[in-house]
Amino acid sequence: xxxxxxxxxxxxxxxxxxxxxxxxxxxxxxxxxxxxxxxxxxxxxxxxxxxxxxxxxxxxxxxxxxxxxxxxxxxxxxxxxxxxxxxxxxxxxxxxxxxxxxxxxxxxxxxxxxxxxxxxxxxxxxxxxxxxxxxxxxxxxxxxxxxxxxxxxxxxxxxxxxxxxxxxxxxxxxxxxxxxxxxxxxxxxxxxxxxxxxxxxxxxxxxxxxxxxxxxxxxxxxxxxxxxxxxxxxxxxxxxxxxxxxxxxxxxxxxxxxxxxxxxxxxxxxxxxxxxxxxxxxxxxxxxxxx
Amino acid sequence: xxxxxxxxxxxxxxxxxxxxxxxxxxxxxxxxxxxxxxxxxxxxxxxxxxxxxxxxxxxxxxxxxxxxxxxxxxxxxxxxxxxxxxxxxxxxxxxxxxxxxxxxxxxxxxxxxxxxxxxxxxxxxxxxxxxxxxxxxxxxxxxxxxxxxxxxxxxxxxxxxxxxxxxxxxxxxxxxxxxxxxxxxxxxxxxxxxxxxxxxxxxxxxxxxxxxxxxxxxxxxxxxxxxxxxxxxxxxxxxxxxxxxxxxxxxxxxxxxxxxxxxxxxxxxxxxxxxxxxxxxxxxxxxxxxxxxxxxxxxxxxxxxxxxxxxxxxxxxxxxxxxxxxxxxxxxxxxxxxxxxxxxxxxxxxxxxxxxxxxxxxxxxxxxxxxxxxxxxxxxxxxxxxxxxxxxxxxxxxxxxxxxxxxxxxxxxxxxxxxxxxxxxxxxxxxxxxxxxxx
Numbered sequence: 001x002x003x004x005x006x007x008x009x010x011x012x013x014x015x016x017x018x019x020x021x022x023x024x025x026x027x028x029x030x031x032x033x034x035x036x037x038x039x040x041x042x043x044x045x046x047x048x049x050x051x052x053x054x055x056x057x058x059x060x061x062x063x064x065x066x067x068x069x070x071x072x073x074x075x076x077x078x079x080x081x082x083x084x085x086x087x088x089x090x091x092x093x094x095x096x097x098x099x100x101x102x103x104x105x106x107x108x109x110x111x112x113x114x115x116x117x118x119x120x121x122x123x124x125x126x127x128x129x130x131x132x133x134x135x136x137x138x139x140x141x142x143x144x145x146x147x148x149x150x151x152x153x154x155x156x157x158x159x160x161x162x163x164x165x166x167x168x169x170x171x172x173x174x175x176x177x178x179x180x181x182x183x184x185x186x187x188x189x190x191x192x193x194x195x196x197x198x199x200x201x202x203x204x205x206x207x208x209x210x211x212x213x214x215x216x217x218x219x220x221x222x223x224x225x226x227x228x229x230x231x232x233x234x235x236x237x238x239x240x241x242x243x244x245x246x247x248x249x250x251x252x253x254x255x256x257x258x259x260x261x262x263x264x265x266x267x268x269x270x271x272x273x274x275x276x277x278x279x280x281x282x283x284x285x286x287x288x289x290x291x
Numbered sequence: 292x293x294x295x296x297x298x299x300x301x302x303x304x305x306x307x308x309x310x311x312x313x314x315x316x317x318x319x320x321x322x323x324x325x326x327x328x329x330x331x332x333x334x335x336x337x338x339x340x341x342x343x344x345x346x347x348x349x350x351x352x353x354x355x356x357x358x359x360x361x362x363x364x365x366x367x368x369x370x371x372x373x374x375x376x377x378x379x380x381x382x383x384x385x386x387x388x389x390x391x392x393x394x395x396x397x398x399x400x401x402x403x404x405x406x407x408x409x410x411x412x413x414x415x416x417x418x419x420x421x422x423x424x425x426x427x428x429x430x431x432x433x434x435x436x437x438x439x440x441x442x443x444x445x446x447x448x449x450x451x452x453x454x455x456x457x458x459x460x461x462x463x464x465x466x467x468x469x470x471x472x473x474x475x476x477x478x479x480x481x482x483x484x485x486x487x488x489x490x491x492x493x494x495x496x497x498x499x500x501x502x503x504x505x506x507x508x509x510x511x512x513x514x515x516x517x518x519x520x521x522x523x524x525x526x527x528x529x530x531x532x533x534x535x536x537x538x539x540x541x542x543x544x545x546x547x548x549x550x551x552x553x554x555x556x557x558x559x560x561x562x563x564x565x566x567x568x569x570x571x572x573x574x575x576x577x578x579x580x581x582x583x584x585x586x587x588x589x590x591x592x593x594x595x596x597x598x599x600x601x602x603x604x605x606x607x608x609x610x611x612x613x614x615x616x617x618x619x620x621x622x623x624x625x626x627x628x629x630x631x632x633x634x635x636x637x638x639x640x641x642x643x644x645x646x647x648x649x650x651x652x653x654x655x656x657x658x659x660x661x662x663x664x665x666x667x668x669x670x671x672x673x674x675x676x677x678x679x680x681x682x683x684x685x686x687x688x689x690x691x692x693x694x695x696x697x698x699x700x701x702x703x704x705x706x707x708x709x710x711x712x713x714x715x716x717x718x719x720x721x722x723x724x725x726x727x728x729x730x
Contacts, residue, residue, distance in 0.1 A: 115371045119599075140579075212574055216368045218367055226543070
């Protein structure tokens, strides 16, 4: 393989980690809570803008924004789930309502920061193009950190869901919420915590995006074409699946860009998605009934 | 909670969400529209005490200029500049007595960056709202769509940012993006002349072009023609084209593209860039340890470019930059200053009065000149006047040429980032004093 292709694979692998962090929140709420929460796109966006603001206005290191963004995201996710619970929102309604929330947050973002492009300058953002080399291959630090976070989330969620009472409760809720409730599981509490976690993950993705991309409120629409293939390929409700699917999408897009030009990247991504829907509709990384 | 209460709450939630979606999607329509008597007062009074006095003295029905801008959607970052420029122009116009002795109101709607939406808004503004004049929206797609409505309704159509020059055949369209009819030939050659003027022109060149129709026109010429564009013009100068990469609008992963550019290692990179394509490519290049020796960006967002790694030395095309000799005219200097203040007040991060704002300004100047020259709001008379008379503008005298589909040559100049600032460096007669292109 030539050097350019190697570089594309490594870069695709790392950017795949970022895609996973962006997608895992939606995957969890959709797969476990049966909420297709499009508002997660606005939480990614808000995470990015809050990082921008903390860095440019207060001189924070961009990654320190995680200290604000994670708890803020967690709290927001809990509040949102309480609202969904009170309103008894079903899967289809959640699509409409969360899209409304997404649009509202996008408008708020535009009102506060304007529609114009924002970018954390290199003087305040040491991660912007920070990288190191393994042989001839450049490894960019910001996507690498996002990849590490994706791995941590995947491992953490696997342990949480597989080895704790909370995880058993989640799996019971996925199987049958009414039976789970009959066995004494506080379904609402579990759902609220899970929603908080999912939203915190989405907001975390925004922090990493702010470290190496320019921001504009409308950029969130562009994420739909990345996140949904990752969520569906990975299997609903699976953090490990989101990581695997993110890597597949990232690497496939990178290789396609190198071999057939950038225009082929989306085509290849969606061909993989169509293939998966035909042959593995439950996702590439899940059994039919697992989380 | 009883079942009926839950049900009502559920319905309420759905209704609230739908209402909020409608509000959010259409909200800018009203918030950014300056229509109706109350809005008239607010707009005309915006110029301060003098403006209020003048408005009261005019005591007449306002002239309504209708139009749309991409206040939301993917074009919104740049359209925000046009909104500030238009508001400032109307404010100054009213402060100086208005148009035909009447105050002017700009009824600007949000086309959401969608061409179909722009077309229907212009149809509504003309047919239902009965606006007196129209001004084009921002962006190639929306302008192209709105121009068809203007032609059907017989309205004069000044516009500022349409890039598909060959496609505009309406007799009463007046482009103020001064790029010439055959911009695919003229625009790259203006850039190439600047590179030659540096005394160190490239021997190898790579093209990294956005798939956007306007940048594809620059690269290859009109579809189906053999005119060629930036790539063939580079070859004519004997430069070796070592890479030709086309990428989709909205590309987020730049690493594979950067790797291909670095492997080609050209003397010069010609980037058919929109918005933040430039900073994103430079960041990805820097991440793999590659710094371009020379580089050009077609239509970049100027602010983010300044903060991008290795941006020093980057070239672009321009029409105006807020420095001498452009600001030698006191009025131009004043406009630049006022725009910077208004842009800052609007929350824009980059406030310089440069290409986008200047062509927006000139579109308004053309509209006003047409009306004043015709002495009426008659569309045919305005169109005739604009075609048959040179128009003095902020960018110099414009002479719309019907033989060139109302284009009038390519007045673009070349700017470069030097010492962390955008400055015009070519041609010499408009270059910032003491500067020249550096390659």
